[in-house]
Amino acid sequence: MPSAPESGISLSNPVIPGFHPDPSVCRAGEDYYLACSSFEYYPGIPVFHSRDLVHWTQIGNALDRPEQLRLAGARSSGGLYAPTLRHHDGRFWLIVTNVSGDGNLLFTATDPAGPWSDPVRLPGVRGIDPDLAWDDEGTCWCTVAGVSQVRIDPHTGETLGEPRRVWSGTPGAKAPEAPHLYHIGEYWYLLIAEGGTERCHAVSVARGRTPDGPFEPCPANPVLTHRGTDHPIQNTGHGDLVQGPDGSWWMVFLGVRPHGGSPGWHVLGRETFLAPVTWVDGWPVVGEATPSPAPPPWPLRRPAAVPVRDDFEGGGLAPGWISPRFRHEEDCTTKERAGWLSLRARGASLDDTDVTFVGRRQQHPACRARTLVDPAGGSGGLAVRLDERHHYEIEATADEVRVIARIGPLRSVVASRPSTGGPVVLGVETSPAREVTDPREGPDTVALGVREADGTFTELARLDGRYLSTEVAGGFTGRVIGLYASTGTVHFDWFDYEPYED
Structure with a gap:
């Protein structure tokens, strides 16, 4: 293969990362x-x-x-x-x-x-x-x-x-x-x-x-x-x-x-x-398709900057946002509160097929997602979803913030702390395993927590990522990280998704 063009841009596989199969x-x-x-x-x-x-x-x-x-x-x-x-x-x-x-x-x-x-x-x-x-x-x-x-x-x-x-x-x-x-x-x-x-x-x-x-x-x-x-x-x-x-x-x-x-x-x-x-x-x-092969023999276009933050100010959702089975406009709107995404609960949790959930595909092994949620009118939060039987979430109510894990037939609140009752920044962070020395070691960990008033992040739970994988859950899909409502109506001011080098 030829050497990289003078622009310095190189081909990086996958060319469309994350849950994008059957191209x-x-x-x-x-x-x-x-x-x-x-x-x-x-x-x-x-x-x-x-x-x-x-x-x-x-x-x-x-x-x-x-x-x-x-x-x-x-x-x-x-x-x-x-x-x-x-x-x-x-x-x-x-x-x-x-x-x-x-x-x-x-x-x-x-x-x-x-x-x-x-x-x-x-x-x-x-x-x-x-x-x-x-x-x-x-x-x-x-x-x-x-x-x-x-x-x-x-x-x-x-x-x-x-x-x-x-x-x-x-x-x-x-x-x-x-x-x-x-x-x-x-x-x-x-x-x-x-x-x-x-x-x-x-x-x-x-x-x-x-x-x-x-x-x-x-x-x-x-x-x-x-x-x-x-x-x-x-x-x-x-x-x-x-x-x-x-x-x-x-x-x-x-x-x-x-x-x-x-x-x-x-x-x-x-x-x-x-x-x-x-x-x-x-x-x-x-030919070979390595994670980062040499570029093709024509000039590569410099990619446009991919926004990692959504402030919900455009009057609608960007095309990367997806929901299981359907999205009811009355349950998912940016019109109820200007500059906020408002979600009204249908299903009582992510275990339900009609849950109100909007998410974006996880596209990087190491990433952080954050959101500012106002749970005054109900309960909801930030979730990592594979399907109804495999998901982790951090949920806010007027009284507490809790981490919930659903793995197959088991569902558990694995951590919680009191809430101030006002808006709170919830976060999820995935960290791939570094040096794998144990054949039983999972692919990554998923940390869930809150951002404090001083900007520091308090981790409430760190969970094994293998349970949100196809090899455990079965099926054909990948992780989707997003926002949900489990009771009443909750409002989200912004959402950040950021890849990072682990």
Whole structure:
């Protein structure tokens, strides 16, 4: 790889850190757009923009209206799976599966920042992880996990003919999924993930002369996997190919960064990584994707400063804020008290599926989050959430501040102190394990406490972070740090999120 450009900016993997799995990328002129799975969270399907494939800015969420996205009753790690984002015939096309009831849905937009259309339903497309590709005659091919394929009318959702199995990956490898079909040169390439989403995750490829095959598997499959290695990035899979600004080829894919002892725990969820691709004998060869590889061979754009503080003064929430299943405007508003976010409780705690919670994905192993909360009208606070059965929170009432831990079937108040009754600054801090010498050592600790009037931070509890990991809780999501109300109405003046070097 070439040396760094004079600007001094370098490529840093993951290119989109935190809970941003199943990346799908497309190019429109000089611009790149990328979408990720969002599961049970609303709004759904975050959309990012870049000019260099390295620095990405979230420009919106594709599904941000109730008529587009129904998640009532969705279990954690249910909801929206594996979108495919494409640019074709002057429009952007997004196809995705809502596994919690609506099946496969297709949306379009002229501007990827939105608004996106109401859904076109695809009742004849059976299976998850749908892909879209058009041939030279304008026929639209939809390929799904399995791997099967059917022609569709993308405007009406009608299937044209019967689905047929085309290729199911490496014999003996489980879960062929995440298909993407491309016409590159003289071949059609079918890229899939296989091996399951855990440590055996991989990307394999086959090629054929027509979009419906027959497909010949690459003799070097899998073309990407870190299984059986001590690579710091694991669970690599679910790739999508794209050409760089100079015509070179690249792959975005998901991976995790496990930490701690055995078996290793990843707490940020599955993240989006970038690796170079070369072509040898007509097959893609995926290069190294280290945490900080050398930059690509084109000038990198200096990223805009990412705000770490939200003062809730813009009349609405930024696109990075998400909530489980739905966000009721009357329960989450910046209009009730100017410059404050007001949350009105629905569920009685984070154990409930209808809890009033707004959060942002944890994107760094070492980070601090702070908020100023006024609990005079109820109770609520600052939480680190994985799902309803796995979360830590520090909660303020008019009488006390308490730390609560929910781990599987167990729920406990682990620390408390009297409150002055007025606004209080609550804080959360995550600290990765430094030198791991014990195979039982967890990935990090989560400290919860309050900031005193003199600016010092008083830690009330420090909890083992492994219990807020996928390896313990199961599922497909990562940590989300945010604000919630458990009774009455509570108000939040500001929220800070700050990564730091541990």
